[in-house]
Amino acid sequence: MVDYSELNKDQILNWLEEVKDPEIPVLSLVDLGVIKNVKIEKDLVEVDMTPTFVGCPAMDYMQKDVEKTLEKYGIDNYQVNISFKEPWTSKNISEKGRKALKEFGLAPPREDFVIVDIDLLEHVACPYCESTNTELKTPFGPTLCRSLHYCHDCQQAFEQFKPV
């Protein structure tokens, strides 16, 4: 059992760093930006989450992983909410998260994007050689959040975490 009065938000966020995106195991849910808020009230910890894509099939797993992690640190009175109050956009990925994506071989979504336009996806920087001499192969990849690209310079196929 933990003393709820001694808990603080940063501490809990720190613990939640351990929970990774099941499809991109180098990226924590905190860095991905799907953990929206942590509230501590008397003897209850509330965590607000929002999915990257509405139809994301990994959401249930992520929710359960968050619950398990809270339990691991002795928090047995919790509520994990999923809502669209603050809808996720790819701008919610932290700098650390963007770096992790790139190291994983996934091009991070462009930060300056406003409206998704085909041109914006056409010349994504290659995560291996930085070249923008690349081509969008298809906006749909192995998961809802990835698109498929090809780099004409290093002749590698790569994926991008889609901007939304």
Add this chain to the structure above:
Amino acid sequence: MRRLIVRQIKSKNSKNLKQSKMQKEEILKDLMYKIADDQLIIGHRNSEWTGVGPLLEEDIAFSSMAQDKVGQSWAIYKLLEDLGETEPDINAFTRNAEQFHNSQLVELPNQDYDFSLMRHVLFDYAESIRFEMLALSSYEPLAQLAQKIKGEIKYHVMHGRSFVRKLGTSTEEAIIRLQKALDYSLPYALGVFEPSKYEDEMKQAFIFEGEKILEERWKEQIETILKGTELKLPNWNDIEPIYGGRYGIHTDHLQPLLDEMTEVFNVDPTAEW
């Protein structure tokens, strides 16, 4: 006497208030059911391309769009649950064809890829504009969700547009096939905009600007995209819209789709898959 009148007025006001709350919920349900049902049924049809797409990338594209759309329908059924309707799975899996409010366009069988592609373009442009409009809705939960969904649908539109452009300017066979699919689909596509019984009320309550405005914007966008191809758009006035879907009137194709979709659920309603 005066007190009595005041009391009467008060009770009348609260009755009006109750009525208007009830009416607002009815309007919202009517609106959200048709959108959720459209998403679920087109999602199911898209998923039928899984494993048999003409190209691996197309297989993945239609499967991804299916996953998006079914997930989006779930989120809208969830909003319906908040208004007192049953939970999403029960709602999706226990109704008969005449209880569905999807447009007939989405229930038509996939047929060849040319029709599937054409339907996808016609439908997704409408969806995309619809969610842009709903993102401004006075009903906050719907506006928030629409804000999210509209970003996802952009990828569907982008996909459809790029293929219609590519194929609509390619070989003679492709152009003839797409033209046939277009002519066949258009009356059903116009059926997407079948007016609801609450058009005026929706507008007055700032819930949704209405099917009419949506239809006008859609026509403009369809004209623009087809201009970049060899396809000919008939005169809008010569097309007779096929209505009925929004009021539970469907083609013979919907019930078999529902039977297949609910097969596992009907064997074991508690199964997880």
